[in-house]
Amino acid sequence: MTDTLKPRDNKDVEDAVRWALAEGKTLEIVGHGSKRGIGRPAQTDATLDLSGLVGVTLYEPEELVLTARAGTPIAEIEALVASRNQQLAFEPMDYGPLFGAPGGRGTIGGILAANLSGPRRIKAGAARDHFLGMTAVSGRGETFKSGGRVVKNVTGYDLCKLMAGSWGTLAALTEVTIKTLPRPETEATVLVLGMPVDAACKAMTVAMGSSCDVSGAAHLPADVARNASGDLPPGAAVTALRLEGVAPSVTHRRRALEAVLQTFGKLTALDHAASQALWRSIRDGLPLIATDPAAHGALWRISLPPSEGARFAARMPDSARILFDWAGGLLWLRVTQRGETLAPLVRDTVRACGGHATLIEAVTALHRVTDVFEPQDGSLGALTKRVKEGFDPNGVLSPGRMWAGV
Amino acid sequence: MAITMPELDAAVLARRDRIVAALCAIVPGEGVIASEQAMRPFESDGLTAYRALPMVVVLPDTTEQVRRVLAYCHRESIKVVPRGAGTSLSGGALPLTDGVLLGMAKFNRIRDIDFANRVVVAEPGVTNLAVTQAVEHAGFYYAPDPSSQIACTIGGNVAENSGGVHCLKYGMTANNVLGCELVLMNGDVVQIGGRHLDAGGYDLLGIITGSEGLLGVITEITVRILKKPETARAVLVGFMRSDDAGDCVSRIIGAGIIPGGMEMMDRPAIHATEEFVHAGYPLDVEALLIVELDGPQAEVDHLIARVETIARECKAVTCKVSASEQERLLFWAGRKAAFPAVGRISPDYYCMDGTIPRAKLPQVLKRIRELSEHYGLRVANVFHAGDGNLHPLILYDANKPGELDKTEAFGAEILKLCVAVGGVLTGEHGVGVEKRDLMPTMFSETDLAHQQRLKCAFDDKGLLNPGKVFPTLHRCAELGRLHVHAGRVPFPDIPRF
Numbered sequence A: 001m002t003d004t005l006k007p008r009d010n011k012d013v014e015d016a017v018r019w020a021l022a023e024g025k026t027l028e029i030v031g032h033g034s035k036r037g038i039g040r041p042a043q044t045d046a047t048l049d050l051s052g053l054v055g056v057t058l059y060e061p062e063e064l065v066l067t068a069r070a071g072t073p074i075a076e077i078e079a080l081v082a083s084r085n086q087q088l089a090f091e092p093m094d095y096g097p098l099f100g101a102p103g104g105r106g107t108i109g110g111i112l113a114a115n116l117s118g119p120r121r122i123k124a125g126a127a128r129d130h131f132l133g134m135t136a137v138s139g140r141g142e143t144f145k146s147g148g149r150v151v152k153n154v155t156g157y158d159l160c161k162l163m164a165g166s167w168g169t170l171a172a173l174t175e176v177t178i179k180t181l182p183r184p185e186t187e188a189t190v191l192v193l194g195m196p197v198d199a200a201c202k203a204m205t206v207a208m209g210s211s212c213d214v215s216g217a218a219h220l221p222a223d224v225a226r227n228a229s230g231d232l233p234p235g236a237a238v239t240a241l242r243l244e245g246v247a248p249s250v251t252h253r254r255r256a257l258e259a260v261l262q263t264f265g266k267l268t269a270l271d272h273a274a275s276q277a278l279w280r281s282i283r284d285g286l287p288l289i290a291t292d293p294a295a296h297g298a299l300w301r302i303s304l305p306p307s308e309g310a311r312f313a314a315r316m317p318d319s320a321r322i323l324f325d326w327a328g329g330l331l332w333l334r335v336t337q338r339g340e341t342l343a344p345l346v347r348d349t350v351r352a353c354g355g356h357a358t359l360i361e362a363v364t365a366l367h368r369v370t371d372v373f374e375p376q377d378g379s380l381g382a383l384t385k386r387v388k389e390g391f392d393p394n395g396v397l398s399p400g401r402m403w404a405g406v
Numbered sequence B: 001m002a003i004t005m006p007e008l009d010a011a012v013l014a015r016r017d018r019i020v021a022a023l024c025a026i027v028p029g030e031g032v033i034a035s036e037q038a039m040r041p042f043e044s045d046g047l048t049a050y051r052a053l054p055m056v057v058v059l060p061d062t063t064e065q066v067r068r069v070l071a072y073c074h075r076e077s078i079k080v081v082p083r084g085a086g087t088s089l090s091g092g093a094l095p096l097t098d099g100v101l102l103g104m105a106k107f108n109r110i111r112d113i114d115f116a117n118r119v120v121v122a123e124p125g126v127t128n129l130a131v132t133q134a135v136e137h138a139g140f141y142y143a144p145d146p147s148s149q150i151a152c153t154i155g156g157n158v159a160e161n162s163g164g165v166h167c168l169k170y171g172m173t174a175n176n177v178l179g180c181e182l183v184l185m186n187g188d189v190v191q192i193g194g195r196h197l198d199a200g201g202y203d204l205l206g207i208i209t210g211s212e213g214l215l216g217v218i219t220e221i222t223v224r225i226l227k228k229p230e231t232a233r234a235v236l237v238g239f240m241r242s243d244d245a246g247d248c249v250s251r252i253i254g255a256g257i258i259p260g261g262m263e264m265m266d267r268p269a270i271h272a273t274e275e276f277v278h279a280g281y282p283l284d285v286e287a288l289l290i291v292e293l294d295g296p297q298a299e300v301d302h303l304i305a306r307v308e309t310i311a312r313e314c315k316a317v318t319c320k321v322s323a324s325e326q327e328r329l330l331f332w333a334g335r336k337a338a339f340p341a342v343g344r345i346s347p348d349y350y351c352m353d354g355t356i357p358r359a360k361l362p363q364v365l366k367r368i369r370e371l372s373e374h375y376g377l378r379v380a381n382v383f384h385a386g387d388g389n390l391h392p393l394i395l396y397d398a399n400k401p402g403e404l405d406k407t408e409a410f411g412a413e414i415l416k417l418c419v420a421v422g423g424v425l426t427g428e429h430g431v432g433v434e435k436r437d438l439m440p441t442m443f444s445e446t447d448l449a450h451q452q453r454l455k456c457a458f459d460d461k462g463l464l465n466p467g468k469v470f471p472t473l474h475r476c477a478e479l480g481r482l483h484v485h486a487g488r489v490p491f492p493d494i495p496r497f
Helices: A010-023 A074-083 A108-113 A159-163 A197-208 A247-264 A272-283 A306-314 A343-353 A364-369 A378-391 B010-014 B016-026 B036-042 B063-076 B128-138 B154-160 B204-208 B242-254 B267-277 B297-313 B325-336 B338-345 B358-375 B403-420 B436-442 B445-458 B476-480
Strands: A003-005 A027-030 A046-049 A056-060 A065-069 A131-138 A143-147 A171-179 A186-193 A216-220 A238-245 A266-270 A299-303 A321-325 A330-334 A356-361 B056-058 B079-083 B099-103 B110-114 B119-122 B177-183 B189-193 B217-224 B231-239 B261-266 B287-295 B316-321 B348-351 B379-384 B389-396
Touching (some): A010 A131, A010 A171, A056 A074, A065 A074, A108 A159, A131 A159, A143 A171, A143 B445, A159 A171, A159 B204, A159 B445, A186 A272, A197 A216, A197 A238, A197 A247, A197 A306, A197 A321, A216 A272, A238 A272, A266 A272, A299 A343, A306 A321, A343 A356, B016 B063, B036 B056, B036 B099, B063 B177, B063 B217, B110 B128, B119 B128, B177 B204, B189 B204, B231 B242, B231 B297, B231 B325, B242 B297, B242 B358, B261 B325, B267 B338, B287 B297, B287 B325, B325 B338, B338 B348, B338 B379, B338 B389, B358 B403, B389 B403, B403 B436
Parallel strands (some): B056 B099, B079 B099
Antiparallel strands (some): A131 A171, A186 A238, A186 A266, A216 A321, B177 B189, B231 B287, B261 B287, B379 B389
C-alpha cells in the first residue's frame, strides 16, 4: 500500500515535495479523487492528498473575486457564491457520476488543474479564463505565486493558465483566486425536435451566429436524449439551446431564436427548472453513464471545430452513442468496444478534423495500450517536455499521467 | 531613463556586416534595413521616453523566413526583438543596439474568415480594427478593442494580452484567441490550438498570450469573433465625490449587472477632454461615469432603468441616457480621446496602468493627489472602473531638466501603491522595460525564477527580447540547477495514512 500524505498547510506541501526529491520518490496529487481515473495509469510511491487545505480566505462579490485553499470543496464554493447571487460562470462539470461515484464531490484545485468547463464555455470561457491567481509548490519543492486578486492583470507570464489543464504534473496548487460573476436571473431552453446530426449541427451554427446570446448549445440523438433529465419529449432527438439573463431579455431572445430556428423542425421549450435539470445532465455527461455493464466500453472526450462535429460522428460505428455539446465542438463518445480497436479510428478522425481526443474511461487493458491525452510529437512534444522539466526536473509530480516521460 | 539594458555583445557588433549580408540572403529585396536613417522610425515604440537604434531591421513576410532568421540568430547567438506596429506603452518593442529588430508588418493578410466556426485566421501584422472590418458585413466583430485599435496589430495584442474598454464583459485577448503558429528562437515551428475551443495539452497559448515577445514569434493567429449585440446605449453620470462614483460602480456589479463598458474620469480628465471634444460632459462634477449596456433592446432598456435608479441612490448629480447612436458615440468620444486631450494641455504626459481592488479607489485617488502635490506634477485619472484598471496620466515637460526623472519616480510610487493595496503593476499595457525593475515589489526571487524557467523552455539562450519583463537575467543552466539535500531527509512531519 502506498503512503498518503495529507498536508495541513503550504509548508507541509513543500516538505512533502522536498522529501520526495531527496528520496527519489514520486507523488500523485489528489483532492477528493473524483477525477483520479483520468490519465495514464502510473505507479507513484506516495499520494499527496490536498483535501486538507480547506477554506475560503477572501470573497468580495462586488470585486468579482474569491480566494480559497486548493482543497476547498467545489460544492462549498458554489453554495457560497450562490448565496450572493453569483456563480462560477465556466460551469465546472462533475466527473463523479460518470465514474460511478456520487456527485457533488471535487475540489476547486482539482477543477482548475483539470480545466473543467461546462456547456457555458461557448459563451463565458473555460475554467482557465476565470483563474486569476495562485500559490503553488513546484516539483522543485519551492513555493511560487502568479497572478493576483484583481480581474485584469498582465504582470508577468500567466502561470495560472499553464497550471489549468496540467493535471498536477507541474505543481501542487495550494491556494487559488477565481473570478465570480452574477448568476442569471432566469433561463429557458428552446428545443428543436427530431433532427439528424448534420441538420442539428447546422441549426446550432445558425443559433450561435444570431444575436440571441446562446449560453448552451447541445444535440442529443434519440438514444442519448432518452437518458437525459429535464422532461424531454420521449423518443425524439433533441437539439437544445439555452438562453440566460434578465426575464425581459430571455423572453425577447426566445422569440427571436424561435423565429431563426422554425424551418429546422418542431420547436418546444423548457422553463427555468427543466432547463436547469437538462443542462446539469449535459454538463456531467449523465446520458452516457453506462447503465448496462455488459456494454460498458470506452468513453472519449473530443474537442473539435464545431463545424466538424457531424463529420466526425459520421465516421464512428453505428453503435456509438454521442452527446454533442459546445454547438458541436465538444463530443462525448461512448463506444461499446472493449478493446483498443477503436483508438486508431478516433485519433485519425480527430486529426483530420483538427482537434484533440482524450480517453476518459476505458477498461484497464485499453489504458495500457493507447494514449490517454492527444499524442504530441515533434517540436510541440519537445517543448512540452522542456516546460515540465522547468517546473519538475526530477519528475516527482504525477509523472507520466499525461504522456510518457512528462 | 535609468534602466540598464543587457550588456552589449561586442563580438556581434564587430561582425555586423556579415550578419546583415546573411539576413539579406534570407529575406531578399527590401526586407533588410541597415542604414541609420531608415532605421530611425524603429528606434522606439509608444513609450517614447526610451529610444535605441537597432543593429539591423528585418521585415520577413513568410513563416519560412522567420524560421530561418531565428535559427540563424540562435546559431550565431544574436539577440532578436520582435515588433508589431510599435504601439506598446511599456517599451516592449524597444530595440537593442546589438540586436535584430524583427518587424512583422508584412504579415498583413487575413488568411481565412470562417463564420461557421466563428473564427478569423489572421497574420500577426493585421490591425486589430481590420479583423472587425473583415467580418462586420455579416454582423460580426472582434471583441477586444484597445484604444490604439486602428494601428495596433493582432500579433502585438497577443504578445501584450491587450484589453480595452469592453473587456470586463468580453474578456481580454487571452480569452478570445484559439490558436497560433509560433516560431521558437531555435527555429522550431509549433502549432498550438486551432479552431476548437480548448487546445490540447499544456495551455501554451495561455502563456504565450501576454508573454511580451519573450517566448516566440507568432506567424498566424486564430481569434474568435462574436455577433454584434442588437443595440447599445450609454449613461453619463456625474458625481460630486469620487467615493460616490466608486460606490455606484460597486452597486451596479453587486446588482448582477455586467455592463459592456464602465469608465470613470476625474475632474482634470473631464475638463481636458471636454475642451478637446465637446462631448457635453458636465464640468462641475468631481467624477464622471460612462456606463454602457449592450444586448437585445428589451434587455438594454430594462438594465438602463436599473442603472439610473442605482445612480440616483448613489447621489448622482447628473444622469443622461444616450437617446441615439450618435449621442452614445459622443459620450465615448471624450473618453476615447482622453490621452490626446491631456496631450493638448501639457507638453508631455506619462500614462500609468495599474489595477487595484475597486474598493480601494478613494484611498488610491487621495494618495495620488498627495503625491501630485509632493512632486509638483499634475495628474488626470481615467479608470476602467468595472475591472479596477487605473490609468493616471502624469503631466510633465520633458524639456525641463529633471522633470522626466521626477515623473518616473512619481509613476513608480503610484504602481507600488497599487501593489500595496492588493493590486498589480499592470492591467493591460505590459511590463516591458517600463515596469521591469518594479517586478520584485510583486514577485519574490522564487516566483520570478519559475517564470524565467518557462522562458528557458522556449528560448534556451535568452536571445528573444532580453532586457524586458525580468529585472535580472539568469542563465538557463543556473536556473535549471536543482538543490537537493545530499543526505537522507526524514519523512516529513505530515499527517499520513
